Amino acid sequence: MKLESNAILISIRPFNEKDAVARVFSRDYGILVGVMRGAVVAKKNKPLVGQVGDVVWNARLDSQLGTFHWDAEKNLAVPIMMNQQRLACMNAAFDLLITLLPEREEYMMLFDETLNLLDVLGQGDLGAYLTWEINLLRDLGYALDLNRCSGCGRVHNLTHLSPRTGRAVCAECAQPYISKLYALPVNMNTTLRFLENICMQQGTQIPHMRRMLNIV
Numbered sequence: 001m002k003l004e005s006n007a008i009l010i011s012i013r014p015f016n017e018k019d020a021v022a023r024v025f026s027r028d029y030g031i032l033v034g035v036m037r038g039a040v041v042a043k044k045n046k047p048l049v050g051q052v053g054d055v056v057w058n059a060r061l062d063s064q065l066g067t068f069h070w071d072a073e074k075n076l077a078v079p080i081m082m083n084q085q086r087l088a089c090m091n092a093a094f095d096l097l098i099t100l101l102p103e104r105e106e107y108m109m110l111f112d113e114t115l116n117l118l119d120v121l122g123q124g125d126l127g128a129y130l131t132w133e134i135n136l137l138r139d140l141g142y143a144l145d146l147n148r149c150s151g152c153g154r155v156h157n158l159t160h161l162s163p164r165t166g167r168a169v170c171a172e173c174a175q176p177y178i179s180k181l182y183a184l185p186v187n188m189n190t191t192l193r194f195l196e197n198i199c200m201q202q203g204t205q206i207p208h209m210r211r212m213l214n215i216v
């Protein structure tokens with residue numbers, strides 16, 4: 001089995017003295033995991049987290065850990081790494097992708113949104129991170145609907161959000177359930193609570209980088 005796609009390198013760890021195990025978020029096949037031969041000892045063209053490029057993933061059997069050929073085009077992490085907060089956002093985003101997305105399932109829209117996130121983070125726009133997480137929630141089955149009340153349909157005085165459905169609730173409809181609802185507007189704490197619930201359902205834990213993320 002051979003897969004080829006444009007991809008973002010989101011994690012790389014030494015596997016032995018020479019080789020590394022890498023994860024890429026690919027445009028056509030979502031998360032791919034495999035070995036990058038010689039990545040640990042590479043002197044030039046060293047694979048680095050945050051690079052964007054073309055990947056070829058090969059595996060003999062469907063279930064086997066594949067091997068990568070990685071051809072980096074550019075490193076979007078360079079302007080991100082100059083700043084602690086930008087870097088914390090990138091790390092949190094990559095850890096969430098690794099934790100929550102299944103392997104070899106396509107998330108093309110989220111891939112493009114992740115590329116865009118790296119681009120704007122590099123320009124210093126930290127606010128884009130929250131938008132990215134709302135997009136991630138959409139792909140995990142929690143598309144936030146903030147336009148009208150899920151109880152009565154009104155579009156004004158929307159004060160709360162249902163943790164179960166991700167839909168807005170107006171002040172009146174919220175009253176009987178107020179302790180169970182999240183207050184609007186959506187902020188980093190709101191998305192964290194959704195993400196924690198999803199992690200719990202998947203039997204995993206929210207990545208440390210995300211829990212600690214504090215954008216000012």
Ligand SMILES: [Zn+2]
Pocket residue numbers: 149150151152153154169170171172173174
């Ligand atoms: Zn209502």
